[in-house]
Amino acid sequence: DAGVTQSPTHLIKTRGQQVTLRCSPKSGHDTVSWYQQALGQGPQFIFQYYEEEERQRGNFPDRFSGHQFPNYSSELNVNALLLGDSALYLCASSRGMNTEAFFGQGTRLTVV
Amino acid sequence: AQSVTQPDIHITVSEGASLELRCNYSYGATPYLFWYVQSPGQGLQLLLKYFSGDTLVQGIKGFEAEFKRSQSSFNLRKPSVHWSDAAEYFCAVAPSTDSWGKFQFGAGTQVVVTP
Numbered sequence: 701d702a703g704v705t706q707s708p709t710h711l712i713k714t715r716g717q718q719v720t721l722r723c724s725p726k727s728g729h730d731t732v733s734w735y736q737q738a739l740g741q742g743p744q745f746i747f748q749y750y751e752e753e754e755r756q757r758g759n760f761p762d763r764f765s766g767h768q769f770p771n772y773s774s775e776l777n778v779n780a781l782l783l784g785d786s787a788l789y790l791c792a793s794s795r796g797m798n799t800e801a802f803f804g805q806g807t808r809l810t811v812v
Numbered sequence: 813a814q815s816v817t818q819p820d821i822h823i824t825v826s827e828g829a830s831l832e833l834r835c836n837y838s839y840g841a842t843p844y845l846f847w848y849v850q851s852p853g854q855g856l857q858l859l860l861k862y863f864s865g866d867t868l869v870q871g872i873k874g875f876e877a878e879f880k881r882s883q884s885s886f887n888l889r890k891p892s893v894h895w896s897d898a899a900e901y902f903c904a905v906a907p908s909t910d911s912w913g914k915f916q917f918g919a920g921t922q923v924v925v926t927p
Contacts, residue, residue, distance in 0.1 A: 731913065733913045741919055742904075742919050745915060756913065790856065
């Protein structure tokens with residue numbers, strides 16, 4: 701079992717650019733959540749996808765958007781990158797919306 | 813406002829000694845409570861969770877946590893720490909089943925284990 705996989709592992713972007721991060725959930729999981737973890741802080745919830753729809757959303761601007769595909773994988777898109785978007789982005793998957801969430805190793809995004 | 817507080821940013825403990833990490837929450841009702849561990853370069857791993865019932869919860873790697881409603885606390889403990897327990901520990905809450913997956917995390921406690 702591959703667990704939750706995220707790509708890429710590291711990424712450097714320039715302010716104002718756009719970025720796409722990818723997540724493949726653990727086998728058998730159909731729900732994906734995204735979190736932003738700034739340095740020295742706990743993860744903050746961005747949004748959750750289930751059945752290809754955004755089900756819940758945290759306090760993040762519309763520059764943050766996502767998508768879930770029929771195979772349950774998911775993308776996180778961030779437009780007009782700011783320096784403050786530099787963080788570790790974590791993906792978590794679960795089977796349904798009310799079961800244990802498994803986290804990937806994250807994508808480290810650096811905005812310069 | 814709803815919040816999760818981990819008062820200790822950094823704890824140093826000797827190998828073999830006991831460990832206790834504190835977590836306090838502020839919510840209108842008892843939320844669902846979790847402890848996660850994050851090793852360098854790794855994602856988060858669930859140690860244990862509390863939904864209801866017995867207030868002493870057993871988890872993996874020899875960890876346990878006690879829920880105290882009167883103190884709004886969910887402290888994590890381990891009787892004897894191993895060098896491999898050096899990591900960052902996060903307390904998290906989910907306010908309700910409707911908000912499951914929308915975890916709110918504390919700021920974390922970094923644990924250093926000395927020989």
